[in-house]
Amino acid sequence: MKYQSQQVALAYIACALLLFAVQVLVGLLAGWIYVAPNFLSELLPFNIVRMIHTNALVVWLLLGFFGAAYYLVPEEAETELYSVRLAYIQLAILMIGALGAVGSYLVGIHGGREFLEQPLWVKVGILIAALIFLGNITATALRGRKTAVTNVLLLGLWLLSLLWLFAFYTPANLSLDKMYWWFIVHLWVEATWELVMASVLAYLLLKLTGVDREVVEKWLYVIVGTALFSGILGTGHHFYWIGTPGYWQWVGSIFSTLEVVPFFLMMSFAFVMVWKGRRNHPNKAALLWSLGSATVAFFGAGVWGFLHTLHGVNFYSHGTQITAAHGHLAFFGAYVALNLAFFTYAMPQLRARDPYNQVLNMGSFWLMTGGMAFMTFVLTFAGTIQTHMQRVVGEYFMEVQESLSVFYVMRFGAGVAVVIGALLFIYSVSVVRSREIIEPGPMQAATGE
């Protein structure tokens, strides 16, 4: 860490980890309700549990992105942050909003669009926080060195904030409502967030492998180019059956298939950089998370996304457990693991220490990744059977679900592993137990970055 103001990232990471714990614990509860449906059914119905699970996820991922930006932009721009105070105010607004949203869900106040259930005041708070952030970070970037990493990161963050405006537009016409709802949900995870992911990954690889900036930045532009060229029209894979015109079946199928390309490139990028890299960075756990993120994102978003993206397949699989399987692995690989990679990299620097608890941290990687992979497999089996029995044979939903109970028990088991892994991760970055430097192998000396 070179600049004092980068320190604000620590507070962002702490808050993100808190909400991460809430997210997985409440996810486990949701998984338990699938196994024992009468559990808490009068006090805390499934829909409330699910809202808390998904909202906590999205908010902590965003906090992680903001934290990453506050950490890496000063270093890239070679200047202190424009305002440290604004960064803390922004964080306070977001945390009050997040906790306020959870509180109001628990007392039954919520909107009714999936993921956008926040009461209006929370939505406005998020908008204000985003504006503070954009002002602060843009002012910082403008007065310093301009790199491709900051350009792409800021572009992603500007665009995702802009798309948030659609949260305030709820047309009375259901089909219109659905169409514009995807402008947030799809254009976040399959366009703008990909810019954030690619730039943070590029930054981490730059630091961890010491490959030339010129090379890294060229890759970065190619990756984000393929992401937007495919992802924007790829939105069409959600416009098959909601009242939108039939041509989306072709536009959506073709362009969303191409969405696999940026994820494949990100995975290749990560491995090629490590292979070419001359630096042997002592933070092995951060490297594991970076490679793991790019790899699991390719499987979760790329392979599991392609699995059901062609309209001929989606006609049958739409809105089944297959969707849930894909949603979990994609979010985990692309955004959860990436954030955890960044936390693992930044925490020792923020606390001015050598990397610590690396073995514990890497253990948590395998536990979480194994758990999520297993959860994805069982949900995919459940979804395949559901698709056949319900969509092909035409058996009624509730009967089909009853025959899937064994998969839901296994999903709960996978969830236990994920929760243990998550708690282990939080412990390993919060509590300094032991200093563990893993001995570097024989390598050429690093130059440049």
Next chain:
Amino acid sequence: MAEILTRTRARNIFYGGSIFFVVIFVVLTIQSHRYIVNTSTAGAPLTEEVVRGKEVWEEHSCINCHSLHGEGAYFAPEVGNVMTRWDVLDDPDGAFEVLKGWMESQPSGVEGRRQMPRYDLSDEDMRALSEFLRWADQIDTQGWPPNEAG
């Protein structure tokens, strides 16, 4: 990567190409917006009741258990075609009666069965909700779902 693709070229292709695709997307969105308003949802009028019904649906976050046209949660049955399943798509009074009967019989309390909470809606709101679900059911969804099971 080949030497002809310099960093500057890659950057320019990224910006230029992205603008190109945004423009196409905006044009298709405008066309789709019109198609929705004039064609796919035009089979039944968007009455005040339907509009209120959508609000009732949202205030209770039904979407976080059910799916509606395949979107939402996967915990409870699809409701985009529930009026067809109940055979009351063209029968407003029947739709209201069946929905009211259903809502008032919840939660079932059956051990080991997923529970739907109890919602005490006024008759007006209940009627709005049944009109909203009838309206949603008549939208032209390109033939989805494949069958009545939803």
